[in-house]
Amino acid sequence: MSRQTTMQAPRGRPRSFDIDAAVERAMNVFWSRGYHATALPDLLRATKLSRGSLYAAFGDKHTLFLRALDRYIADALTRMDDELDPRRDPVDGLRAYLAGYVERACGAHGRRGCLLVATAMELAGQDPEVARRFASFFRTMEARVADAFSRAETAGKLAAGVEPSSAARILICFLWGLRVVAKTAPARTTSQATADALLDRFLK
Amino acid sequence: MSRQTTMQAPRGRPRSFDIDAAVERAMNVFWSRGYHATALPDLLRATKLSRGSLYAAFGDKHTLFLRALDRYIADALTRMDDELDPRRDPVDGLRAYLAGYVERACGAHGRRGCLLVATAMELAGQDPEVARRFASFFRTMEARVADAFSRAETAGKLAAGVEPSSAARILICFLWGLRVVAKTAPARTTSQATADALLDRFLK
DNA sequence: CGATATATGGACCAATCGGTCTTGAAAGGA
DNA sequence: TCCTTTCAAGACCGATTGGTCCATATATCG
DSSP states (O other): OOHHHHSOOOSSOOOOSOHHHHHHHHHHHHHHHOSTTOOHHHHHHHHTOOHHHHHHHHSSHHHHHHHHHHHHHHHHHHHHHHHTOTTSOHHHHHHHHHHHHHHTTSHHHHHHOOHHHHHHHHHTTTOHHHHHHHHHHHHHHHHHHHHHHHHHHHTTOBOTTOOHHHHHHHHHHHHHHHHHHGGGOOOHHHHHHHHHHHHHHHBO | OOHHHHSOOOSSOOOOSOHHHHHHHHHHHHHHHOSTTOOHHHHHHHHTOOHHHHHHHHSSHHHHHHHHHHHHHHHHHHHHHHHTOTTSOHHHHHHHHHHHHHHTTSHHHHHHOOHHHHHHHHHTTTOHHHHHHHHHHHHHHHHHHHHHHHHHHHTTOBOTTOOHHHHHHHHHHHHHHHHHHGGGOOOHHHHHHHHHHHHHHHBO
């Protein structure tokens, strides 16, 4: 049901740059520098667009930022869907999910931080569009992780007294916290061991 | 060994405003809005100082910010020293410490966020002064919490297989994460129950 | 070939940024 | 009283902000 089929081909010169690629480049700038610290020239340099083209394509800085944020969130959801896929073993899935966070919490990756956490801290208090997206992602993440724990429970792999939804909330706080701690670029082995130790508290 | 005793009284009109109070007011602005989003007029309004006085007293915006951040950190250290005081029961201390974070992670307090986390995400990557302070606070926090767990262990209150330093790292990540999740202003009861559930995983 | 649409690059805009400086009043000590 | 210092208020600075507009070139259509 693509619009291409019902719409005439446009009459003039067709768009010659890739919008998604531009959003991704913009995302990387916001990711490294934050919203307020990113100036228009930074975005123009990164997207290789002229001022006119950028404003024609995205309207304004804030809208472009929202699109970049949505892209970041979509990527995170994709990873989550893959790692916590119901068809996978839930414990393996949780291990893989944690490993991803550990990887992103070390060295240069860690120092760069997390666009979602940074945005939540910088803008969520003042910007309802951002707050909505953050809250929504948070709820989704909680639901998926809780589901994984739930499946682990029915598989008899949870330690005594562990409630899936509670364990999910704990794990999620821990993961957000990893993103914060990552700013000090801790050793991978340390983060990995810490994550393992937490998960082991929940498992048989 | 105060300098007052050796120095002459200054000759001119004495300073008529309270520097510490000004730092605290500035801290509150930075806390609510973040570094880049805080403009000079915001600081002037909050501190009730003139431009001239503010620059005479603090030099520039960045220096004032660092003083505000140091004030925030000092307050956090004071709370920590009180709650995790070695003369207290370590488990009571940890419970009190967690309760403080839970309190600050709900409703309006939560929405406001944490100046330290926000600063770490916004500036630590680019600003070595900020990175230093964050890393230092992080290490201190880890040491104090690990010490509390260690005392709990010698008191025979730790569950089997729990290592104090590992538990401390887990708890700290969890607490930083609480500060992030707080942006969605979750219900106090939920946060409290989650924190309790985590702690209970470590205790007999 | 026109007509249409999109691109670039840069001029241009008002507003605001962080920061300096001046002025004149006020408050202390000598 | 005079000297020194600090104060508030605001003019002023160059640089930069996000955003608009225009001239021109180019690509694809009927």
